[in-house]
Amino acid sequence: MSTYKILVVDDDLDDRDIMDEAFEMQGSTDHLILSSAQEVFTYLQNVEKDGDLPRMIITDLNMPGITGFELLQALKGMQRYTSIDVFVYSTSSNRSHIDLCLAMGARDYITKPSALDGYNQTAERIKHELHQ
Secondary structure, eight states, X not given: OOOOSEEEEOSOHHHHHHHHHHHHHTTOOSEEEESSHHHHHHHHHTOOSGGGSOSEEEEOSOXXXXXXXXXXXXXXXXXXXXXXXXXEEESOOOHXXXXXXXXXXXXXEEEOOSSHHHHHHHHHHHHHHHTO
């Protein structure tokens, strides 16, 4: 099984494709794009060594099934995954959503950009966070 430092989860195909392209433009080969929170849990359960867990997960909030809120809550509630930084990225700029995510343990909350250049900047920012 390949190991990745960054997992990106979003149910929207266009957003997944744009994030994948943005990370690739940053030279990333250590990210995996997933379409649901369930895929995140499946991936994490198949990682045998804690040292091979991803360093960060970037999640959309509004997904069918398990939402980004529920994913964040579950990850921060399981001892094995508490060290994984979770970044929330969403079209919502609702202050109560931002405050709730940060209170639940999200490392940061990023409002989805409206253009590819904004996604490139987001990918660059996240890659910078990864190397700190």
